[in-house]
Amino acid sequence: MSESSAQQAHVHAPSTGFWRKYVFSLDHKVIGKQYYALALAAVFTGMILSWLMRIHLVWPEAKIPGLELLSKAGAPGGVMTPEYYLSLLTMHGTLMVFFVLTNAPFAAFGNYFLPIQIGAEDMAFPRFNMMSFWITFLAWVVLMLAFVIPDGPPIAGWTEYTPLSAIGKDAGPGMQWGASLWGLSIAIFCAASLLGSLNFIATTLDLRAKGMTLMRMPLCTWAWFITSCIALLAFAVLLPACILLILDRHAGTSFFIPAGIVASDRVQPHSGGSPLLWQHLFWFFGHPEVYIAILPSMGIVSHILINSMRKPLLSARVVIYSMMSIGFLSYMVWGHHMFLSGMNPMSALAFSFPTLTITIPATVLTLIWLGSLYGANIQVNSASLFALGFISMFVSGGVSGFFLAQPSIDIYLHATYFVVGHFHMVMGVASLFGVFAGTYFWFPKMTGRFMNEGLGKLHFWITFIGAYCIFMPFHYLGLIGNVRRYQSFVNDFMAPYIPLHKFITIAALITGGAPFISLINVVQSRFRGKWAPEHPWNATSLEWSIPSPPPWNNFGDRHPVVYHDPYQYGIKAAKGDFVMQDSPEQVPAVGD
Amino acid sequence: MGKFFAVVLVVIALASAYPIVKHHFPLPEDISTHGHLIDKQLHETMVEAGIAFVGAQLVLALFLWSFTGRKPGAPLKSFPGGAKGLVIFAFVIVGLEVLALGVLGQKAWASVYFTPAKADALQVQAQAEQFAFYFRYAGPDGKFGQIHPEKIDEGNQNYFGLDPENDVAARDDIVSGELVIPVNKEVHLMLHGKDVGHSFYVRELRIQQDFVPGLDLSVHFTATKTGKYEIVCTQLCGLGHYNMKAYLNVMSQADFDAWLKQQSQ
Amino acid sequence: MQWKRVVLGPTLVLAASSVAFAGPNPAGGTISGKVTYEGTPAKMKPIDMSKEPSCAKMYTTPPVAETVVAGSGNSLEDVVVYISAGAPDDAAPSTAAVFTQKGCRYIPHVLAFQVNQELKIVNEDQTSHNIHPLPKLNREWNKSQPPGTPAISEKYDKAEFIPVKCNVHPWMHGNFAVMKNSHYGVTADGGAFSLANLPPGKYTVSAWHESYGDQSQEVTISGNETKTVNFVFKAKPY
Numbered sequence A: 001m002s003e004s005s006a007q008q009a010h011v012h013a014p015s016t017g018f019w020r021k022y023v024f025s026l027d028h029k030v031i032g033k034q035y036y037a038l039a040l041a042a043v044f045t046g047m048i049l050s051w052l053m054r055i056h057l058v059w060p061e062a063k064i065p066g067l068e069l070l071s072k073a074g075a076p077g078g079v080m081t082p083e084y085y086l087s088l089l090t091m092h093g094t095l096m097v098f099f100v101l102t103n104a105p106f107a108a109f110g111n112y113f114l115p116i117q118i119g120a121e122d123m124a125f126p127r128f129n130m131m132s133f134w135i136t137f138l139a140w141v142v143l144m145l146a147f148v149i150p151d152g153p154p155i156a157g158w159t160e161y162t163p164l165s166a167i168g169k170d171a172g173p174g175m176q177w178g179a180s181l182w183g184l185s186i187a188i189f190c191a192a193s194l195l196g197s198l199n200f201i202a203t204t205l206d207l208r209a210k211g212m213t214l215m216r217m218p219l220c221t222w223a224w225f226i227t228s229c230i231a232l233l234a235f236a237v238l239l240p241a242c243i244l245l246i247l248d249r250h251a252g253t254s255f256f257i258p259a260g261i262v263a264s265d266r267v268q269p270h271s272g273g274s275p276l277l278w279q280h281l282f283w284f285f286g287h288p289e290v291y292i293a294i295l296p297s298m299g300i301v302s303h304i305l306i307n308s309m310r311k312p313l314l315s316a317r318v319v320i321y322s323m324m325s326i327g328f329l330s331y332m333v334w335g336h337h338m339f340l341s342g343m344n345p346m347s348a349l350a351f352s353f354p355t356l357t358i359t360i361p362a363t364v365l366t367l368i369w370l371g372s373l374y375g376a377n378i379q380v381n382s383a384s385l386f387a388l389g390f391i392s393m394f395v396s397g398g399v400s401g402f403f404l405a406q407p408s409i410d411i412y413l414h415a416t417y418f419v420v421g422h423f424h425m426v427m428g429v430a431s432l433f434g435v436f437a438g439t440y441f442w443f444p445k446m447t448g449r450f451m452n453e454g455l456g457k458l459h460f461w462i463t464f465i466g467a468y469c470i471f472m473p474f475h476y477l478g479l480i481g482n483v484r485r486y487q488s489f490v491n492d493f494m495a496p497y498i499p500l501h502k503f504i505t506i507a508a509l510i511t512g513g514a515p516f517i518s519l520i521n522v523v524q525s526r527f528r529g530k531w532a533p534e535h536p537w538n539a540t541s542l543e544w545s546i547p548s549p550p551p552w553n554n555f556g557d558r559h560p561v562v563y564h565d566p567y568q569y570g571i572k573a574a575k576g577d578f579v580m581q582d583s584p585e586q587v588p589a590v591g592d
Numbered sequence B: 001m002g003k004f005f006a007v008v009l010v011v012i013a014l015a016s017a018y019p020i021v022k023h024h025f026p027l028p029e030d031i032s033t034h035g036h037l038i039d040k041q042l043h044e045t046m047v048e049a050g051i052a053f054v055g056a057q058l059v060l061a062l063f064l065w066s067f068t069g070r071k072p073g074a075p076l077k078s079f080p081g082g083a084k085g086l087v088i089f090a091f092v093i094v095g096l097e098v099l100a101l102g103v104l105g106q107k108a109w110a111s112v113y114f115t116p117a118k119a120d121a122l123q124v125q126a127q128a129e130q131f132a133f134y135f136r137y138a139g140p141d142g143k144f145g146q147i148h149p150e151k152i153d154e155g156n157q158n159y160f161g162l163d164p165e166n167d168v169a170a171r172d173d174i175v176s177g178e179l180v181i182p183v184n185k186e187v188h189l190m191l192h193g194k195d196v197g198h199s200f201y202v203r204e205l206r207i208q209q210d211f212v213p214g215l216d217l218s219v220h221f222t223a224t225k226t227g228k229y230e231i232v233c234t235q236l237c238g239l240g241h242y243n244m245k246a247y248l249n250v251m252s253q254a255d256f257d258a259w260l261k262q263q264s265q
Numbered sequence C: 001m002q003w004k005r006v007v008l009g010p011t012l013v014l015a016a017s018s019v020a021f022a023g024p025n026p027a028g029g030t031i032s033g034k035v036t037y038e039g040t041p042a043k044m045k046p047i048d049m050s051k052e053p054s055c056a057k058m059y060t061t062p063p064v065a066e067t068v069v070a071g072s073g074n075s076l077e078d079v080v081v082y083i084s085a086g087a088p089d090d091a092a093p094s095t096a097a098v099f100t101q102k103g104c105r106y107i108p109h110v111l112a113f114q115v116n117q118e119l120k121i122v123n124e125d126q127t128s129h130n131i132h133p134l135p136k137l138n139r140e141w142n143k144s145q146p147p148g149t150p151a152i153s154e155k156y157d158k159a160e161f162i163p164v165k166c167n168v169h170p171w172m173h174g175n176f177a178v179m180k181n182s183h184y185g186v187t188a189d190g191g192a193f194s195l196a197n198l199p200p201g202k203y204t205v206s207a208w209h210e211s212y213g214d215q216s217q218e219v220t221i222s223g224n225e226t227k228t229v230n231f232v233f234k235a236k237p238y
Helices: A004-010 A018-023 A028-058 A082-100 A103-118 A126-148 A177-206 A219-250 A275-309 A316-329 A345-373 A382-404 A407-413 A417-447 A453-479 A492-511 A513-528 B002-021 B035-067 B082-113 B253-264 C002-022
Strands: B122-129 B132-137 B174-176 B179-182 B186-193 B198-202 B207-211 B217-222 B227-232 B245-251 C029-038 C080-085 C097-102 C105-107 C110-114 C119-123 C129-133 C143-145 C152-154 C160-166 C173-179 C184-186 C192-198 C201-209 C213-221 C226-228 C231-234
Touching: A028 A082, A028 A103, A028 A126, A028 A417, A028 A492, A028 A513, A082 A103, A082 A126, A082 A177, A082 C143, A103 A126, A103 A177, A103 A219, A103 A275, A103 A417, A126 A177, A177 A219, A219 A275, A219 A316, A275 A316, A275 A345, A275 A382, A275 A417, A316 A345, A345 A382, A345 A407, A345 B035, A345 B082, A382 A407, A382 A417, A382 A453, A382 B002, A382 B035, A407 B035, A407 B082, A407 B207, A417 A453, A417 A513, A453 A492, A453 A513, A453 B002, A492 A513, B002 B035, B035 B082, B122 B179, B122 B198, B132 B179, B132 B245, B174 B253, B179 B253, B186 B198, B186 B207, B207 B217, B245 B253, C029 C080, C029 C201, C029 C213, C080 C110, C080 C173, C080 C192, C097 C110, C097 C129, C110 C184, C119 C143, C173 C184, C184 C192, C192 C201, C201 C231, C213 C226, C213 C231
Parallel strands: B122 B186, B179 B245, C029 C226, C029 C231, C097 C119, C110 C173
Antiparallel strands: B122 B132, B132 B174, B186 B217, B198 B207, B198 B227, B227 B245, C029 C192, C080 C184, C080 C201, C097 C105, C119 C152, C129 C143, C129 C160, C160 C173, C201 C213
């Protein structure tokens, strides 16, 4: 609990020169925007990949214009080969999970706003911060190289299970250099994330302004802090796993490959390894990773919801403890991805119980959000629409988890579209709703202008309704036993469900137009948006106590002092119904 | 717009629940002896999940209807019971419910995994490879020949790498592209992975199990109805994963014996 | 089986006549003979195509494996007979050698063609194939061919016998015989072969079979005579 005098240690001069100011900036705000830009590039790429996948899935013999230019081997005559579908699937998952869902809600917004919200001038280690972005960027470049090498991207999915990913080119197309690029890219990404997490944790613990106790931090800051603790442990396990995979592929080791495997008519020269070891290492990272994806959005949504409702949540403390317990429990459940993997069936029950238990804090959060809406004065705008939509999506995506948490039901639903629907809704869509809400909410802070409300609402409605049209049917398809990761459905069993798949594809193509609307909105508003007043949302947390956009050292020469928690809304105060965190104005003592 | 949002939520909640309530996506028929436990578990979970899902969406809709677009200066209210009541509800009601599901559900799991196969179960070995399943029966001598990976010769239909020249037990082994089994007889299916990870999934049998190269895994089950059912691979195994399937052919005991005899010739 | 007779017979005739008419020396000696086996070959098992119904339905009785095709009179089919020494290398002809995927089998089972000759791979099935030749000397590649996509065009620059498999259908196996010169043929039913237009000289004639290995014999041609050379392979019971 350092006082503000400790901030002197890391002071850096205002940036000068083009490269230091805009490229290799040490300023956490620039770095946050750089992460956001990288996430934008990744999300549009990932979305276009999903369009290609959905089109091919329902029209497998279609000639897709332009696809042959991307890969002659992958789409001869424009017709996608089965392996290229899997390549696109692998890249879609990898880009979305790592470069979008870890970057946007956590690295982008966290970098920009965590230091400001705790009253700091910058992160604790600005150089590490700059490095962590550029190393993440390098990881992205290495991954994207897989598109241009002759054999194409790997085909083993973002989970890259061994031995398929470990034995090299005999496993199939893309598994020679594509898979190695994947392993290298992710290892580099892990290293960057570790640097980033260290920064978040040190900053949160050491650089809080005077009066900013841990319990007075905004809920999004709490979410970023808890997320960075999870990330520190999770990425620390994936990094060596990727190194072991690269060693198996190139150095003749056999961490993941047993003896006697015959692929491409060749007995593979390995022995002694365990394919399950990869699964354990991967999911020990992979499960916390999905909470890394959702927790920041939970925090951002809570923060925005409170502001939109003009009243605090029923208990911010309960929300904080719930997020903490989710973070803690997230380390005990990884085996629920492996119920049928061949591990001891007794462990399935051991993993099932903590998985079911996570329902409790998730329910607490949902009930607090819902209960807090009661009696509120909800202001509807683009930001609050996405925040409210998050609640709906989180419930929808979360309840399918009840099914998958039970091993006996998983016998039937594992590897079906039920799982795909579950994680897209609860992780993909819900998390992105947090990012969208944050974008509309904080755009005035970052640029001094509002985003266009009309376009914002259009973006919301297309996305909200569209996402339900796409992903709710996935659950039905799972119930009838539609297997996932198939490039097309050639079996008679699936014939009656092709029309539903066509409906989903069309919904996906239409819904995919919405992000473009939002992108146009961002660009247009940046230069011609309506100017925002000093308090665009009448909000209380410290980011609203500084100019928009903030100066290079956030608070200028002053050291902010904090007097109370950030959710003083719905009270009779001097400026209206709210009191800012750094205002010494007396507030009535409420609950906590 | 808040009220419009409320209406949209109600429509979404009811439209999502409708196909489930109307059984538009029924589970394929259950032809196994243990499947009813899984189906029961799934139906109970569906009811509870359905109530939670529809309930939450409707409450959200109700609150959006009631608390958006309010007159400025409208009084703020607090949910009765506050956070404490909701936390207690979550722990007690939801906690008990999900843990009950977990405890009750272990019976279905146990029936598949904690009971060993009967001593007189029909022994069949399944091999999963890129991109087909092959099944091996021990033949009249009741013994399986040894597998030699280096002797695999698929052009010659030697998928398992048997050595009939030197291994007497291998000479009468029956290899088939279909899993043919008699009805109402327990089958002990031993799973051998030849190259990468695969998985054995028969929806109607309510059985799914990964093949892991290097591990001796097995499942056992009893089919209760004759007919042909799809066996599909559910573990991404490479470019042909989408087309990796075989058929489970459940026959009467007499037909099965005749088939076995015919294969031996 | 039927396709092979239909396709290989005329191919052999065409090959023989093209050798007869296109060679630099229209006259010249001929080495001909028969390839037979002794002993009992292993019984070829029927192929279970149930996993690919679109192919399975094309057969009234399931086809059998083709690793050993025994013809009438103990003749051995699918043997590549060629001049392995004594003849200069020939330039590749401009016509393509065609390898067809039909009924989830390779037609012909053994395709002989020359170094740098265009190899055209065609998919006539309703399902996707992924042809994967497994050379030791040449460059290894594999290519997917969804139904209705154009033919694959490849070539090999080194002489080699290359096993060919389909990555999607494990029972699909065939062979490429990449030849250095134009003196070669593949036996059909009856086991006959004829290598014509050979200028005078000492030649090594070789016969290669995918299961029974290869044999060679030396033959000297002095003028326009026909020399008879027969090959007998020992059948293996398994």
